[in-house]
Amino acid sequence: MTRSASSPDSGVDRPGAAVTRFNCRFCAAPLRTTLVDLGMSPLCQTHITHEQLHEMEPFYPLHAYVCDQCFLVQLQEFVTPQHIFGEYAYFSSYSTSWVEHARRYSEMAISRFGLGPNSKVMEIASNDGYLLQHFVAAKIPVLGIEPAANVAKVAIDKGVPSTVRFFGCESADAIAREHGRPDLLLGNNVLAHVPDLNDFVGGMKRLLAPGGVITMEFPHLMRLMAENQFDTIYHEHFSYFSFVTVERIFAHHGLTMFDVEELPTHGGSLRIFARHAENADLPVGPRVVELRQREIADGFLSLDRYQGFTEQVKDTKRKLLGFLIDAKSRGKKVVGYGAPGKGNTLLNYCGIRTDFLDFTVDANPYKQGKMTPGTHIPILPPAAIREARPDYVLILPWNLKDEITKTAAYIAEWGGRFVVPIPEVRVL
Numbered sequence: 001m002t003r004s005a006s007s008p009d010s011g012v013d014r015p016g017a018a019v020t021r022f023n024c025r026f027c028a029a030p031l032r033t034t035l036v037d038l039g040m041s042p043l044c045q046t047h048i049t050h051e052q053l054h055e056m057e058p059f060y061p062l063h064a065y066v067c068d069q070c071f072l073v074q075l076q077e078f079v080t081p082q083h084i085f086g087e088y089a090y091f092s093s094y095s096t097s098w099v100e101h102a103r104r105y106s107e108m109a110i111s112r113f114g115l116g117p118n119s120k121v122m123e124i125a126s127n128d129g130y131l132l133q134h135f136v137a138a139k140i141p142v143l144g145i146e147p148a149a150n151v152a153k154v155a156i157d158k159g160v161p162s163t164v165r166f167f168g169c170e171s172a173d174a175i176a177r178e179h180g181r182p183d184l185l186l187g188n189n190v191l192a193h194v195p196d197l198n199d200f201v202g203g204m205k206r207l208l209a210p211g212g213v214i215t216m217e218f219p220h221l222m223r224l225m226a227e228n229q230f231d232t233i234y235h236e237h238f239s240y241f242s243f244v245t246v247e248r249i250f251a252h253h254g255l256t257m258f259d260v261e262e263l264p265t266h267g268g269s270l271r272i273f274a275r276h277a278e279n280a281d282l283p284v285g286p287r288v289v290e291l292r293q294r295e296i297a298d299g300f301l302s303l304d305r306y307q308g309f310t311e312q313v314k315d316t317k318r319k320l321l322g323f324l325i326d327a328k329s330r331g332k333k334v335v336g337y338g339a340p341g342k343g344n345t346l347l348n349y350c351g352i353r354t355d356f357l358d359f360t361v362d363a364n365p366y367k368q369g370k371m372t373p374g375t376h377i378p379i380l381p382p383a384a385i386r387e388a389r390p391d392y393v394l395i396l397p398w399n400l401k402d403e404i405t406k407t408a409a410y411i412a413e414w415g416g417r418f419v420v421p422i423p424e425v426r427v428l
């Protein structure tokens with residue numbers, strides 16, 4: 001990547017601008033333009049125990065920048081991937097709608113790419129085998145590549161072969177030597193977590209079989225910005241992608257996007273399809289051209305497009321707090337549902353503690369009995385809702401609202417109502 005020769009490297013080039021001394025993780029240009037500054041926030045996976053209530057809790061800046069040169073939206077790294085993934089508490093299989101999404105994906109991939117017993121499918125950040133299990137059931141050889149040992153063990157125990165390692169150029173070469181090259185290489189909701197983006201995408205280029213296909217899913221920046229999804233910005237998500245930016249990153253590593261789908265998952269995701277640039281057997285389809293043009297027309301290759309998001313975020317916060325203050329002053333009981341990463345950003349940025357939410361619930365036993373980071377809201381098992389009979393249940397993982405409103409439909413028995421905070425507060 002080239003950048004303008006006049007760019008000063010100090011990052012201190014504007015009166016009143018925060019001193020920033022870090023560079024774009026793709027093109028290395030200095031970062032100096034703010035997308036949104038969400039203040040100080042603790043790491044989203046550090047649910048705390050009662051004993052830890054008496055200790056100091058580390059908070060880090062949660063400040064998203066957009067690169068002036070390549071328009072990659074990104075955070076500075078305050079956490080290592082080892083910290084994020086070492087004992088990752090998120091088990092994909094706890095979400096039934098996500099497992100169903102994976103099943104439909106596997107059916108699509110098997111039929112579209114003609115996969116069979118002689119094919120090889122590999123998944124990066126394969127978690128507990130929630131997705132590869134569907135290929136195993138179809139007798140297609142798989143390998144999961146998962147950095148969290150405790151999570152990989154769950155996959156192995158249910159018959160999904162997995163190797164415990166971080167992905168990059170070096171591990172890609174080792175995997176190719178030990179296991180061969182995949183015809184389908186996929187990674188869902190992992191690209192955002194990658195600190196060294198060039199090492200990661202370069203590794204995929206090296207690992208993929210000559211005629212192979214890469215698919216990846218990640219939240220779409222266009223939807224994040226259009227729908228005020230600022231709570232999906234958290235320390236563990238280093239990068240936020242528009243299609244034009246991700247296409248440019250892959251192209252830099254010799255990979256060509258030949259198709260793209262827009263999915264409803266995680267508030268609006270992209271599923272990209274890439275292949276080796278040399279592989280002309282898979283022509284670039286119309287959806288690639290259409291989305292690229294739509295993003296360019298919407299201004300994603302111009303800094304102006306990124307200004308104004310801060311004001312949108314502040315407004316979303318004021319509306320949510322307005323609702324909560326009104327509910328509490330009317331004597332209503334409000335609890336949360338879920339303790340996801342996005343809830344951490346939302347609660348900390350908005351300053352929502354037990355003054356508004358008595359507790360929240362989560363199906364993940366790793367989180368139960370602990371408290372939300374920074375805001376110290378108790379996390380209880382879902383059954384606590386039936387006992388407390390709250391007037392309002394604030395759904396923190398709003399991307400799963402259809403699943404949650406079904407699972408906890410019983411709150412209607414006492415007149416309870418669900419509330420979603422994003423894109424703006426709404427009582428369902």
Ligand SMILES: [Zn+2]
Pocket residue numbers: 024025026027028029067068069070071072
């Ligand atoms: Zn850049």
